[in-house]
Amino acid sequence: VEASPINPSDLGLLIPSAAGMSAATVAGTSDRPVVTAPLRDGALAGMAARVGISLPVGNEGAGTVVAAGESAQAQALLGKTVGIAGGAMYAQYRVVKAEACLVLPEGTSAKEGASSFVNPLTALGMLETMRREGHSALVHTAAASNLGQMLVKACLADGVPLVNIVRKAEQEE
Structure with missing residues (x-):
């Protein structure tokens, strides 16, 4: 995955409505930033189920196919830049079915094709x-x-x- 936009639906997972973003702080590194924001009183109880759970953020994205399954359809994608709407796109690699890939026109960058869906x-x-x-x-x-x-x-x-x-x-x- 070379590019993935932030859509409003992604923000719902990334930033709970109960978070006080005006008081948020950023720590960590530029490669692995950590954003911390205070929650309204009593808000944690409603979000307890997601604490400590990795959330599959990123509805869509694009990148170069670096590995593929054995089918002719999958093999034809090797080396191609494709757009995908498969969820969990805020990742380094993503496995999806070949038919879920939108082959981008030659010369189209992943950044240009990341919002194709x-x-x-x-x-x-x-x-x-x-x-x-x-x-x-x-x-x-x-x-x-x-x-x-x-x-x-x-x-x-x-x-x-x-x-x-x-x-x-x-x-x-």
């Missing part, structure tokens, strides 16, 4: 939900995000009117 599928899902519910346009908040930028492109391509709400005047561009 969550945001694009969310944008397409928003359009499909709009249509199924009988609507003809969308309003999107946080429109300057990567998801917002993808939604702009998808709506333009499909001729769907889109109202974008952004936080800053410079984000209008």
